[in-house]
Amino acid sequence: NTTTLTTPQSEVDLLMHEMADEAGLDLNMELPQGQTGSVVGASVASTEQDELSQRLARLRDQV
Amino acid sequence: KPEDRSCKEHDDISEQIRNHHKQAFEYISVALKIDEDDKGPKEQAVQWYKKGIAELEKGIAIEVTGNGEKADKSRRLQDKMKTNLLMSKDRLDLLVTGAVPKKRET
Numbered sequence: 001n002t003t004t005l006t007t008p009q010s011e012v013d014l015l016m017h018e019m020a021d022e023a024g025l026d027l028n029m030e031l032p033q034g035q036t037g038s039v040v041g042a043s044v045a046s047t048e049q050d051e052l053s054q055r056l057a058r059l060r061d062q063v
Numbered sequence: 064k065p066e067d068r069s070c071k072e073h074d075d076i077s078e079q080i081r082n083h084h085k086q087a088f089e090y091i092s093v094a095l096k097i098d099e100d101d102k103g104p105k106e107q108a109v110q111w112y113k114k115g116i117a118e119l120e121k122g123i124a125i126e127v128t129g130n131g132e133k134a135d136k137s138r139r140l141q142d143k144m145k146t147n148l149l150m151s152k153d154r155l156d157l158l159v160t161g162a163v164p165k166k167r168e169t
Contacts, residue, residue, distance in 0.1 A: 041081055042077060042081065042133070042136040042137065042140055043136075045081050045084045045085070045088075045140050046136070046139065046140050046143060048084070048088045049084065049088070049140065049143035049144060049146075049147055050143065052088065052091050052092070052095070052147045052150075052151075053143070053146055053147055053150060055095045055099070056095070056147065056150040056151060056154055057150065058099075059095070059098060059099065059154060060150065060153065060154065
């Protein structure tokens, strides 16, 4: 597949990070312990806030 | 080392924000569980929404300074909390004024 071969590694990395971010994962395994916890914690928190938004929106749109 | 210090400070700040988030998430989850049930006691949902809103406000009031991935994440979390603050307040207003549409025909 030529598309894959010509896509710069930096773009692939960026995309991977965006996807991981959306999924609440943390790809950056080189972070020291303790920092990793806080970054993952922030992603979990973010996901939980999204969940609240979805449920609130559902109630709002319910007629 | 100044860098370590700001990093440590930010850890504290992000932890405070996450604590308020966590509390707000628990309260609003309870409110939603009651509210999503047609027969749920809405006056109880009102109380839980109020508690959740207070926690969201505390978390949003914390000032996040500096840049970097962690500060950005904290700010993004605060943005989401702001969205939920507005949505919770709107829902609370509806419940308090009794303007919640009833599904059943009377």
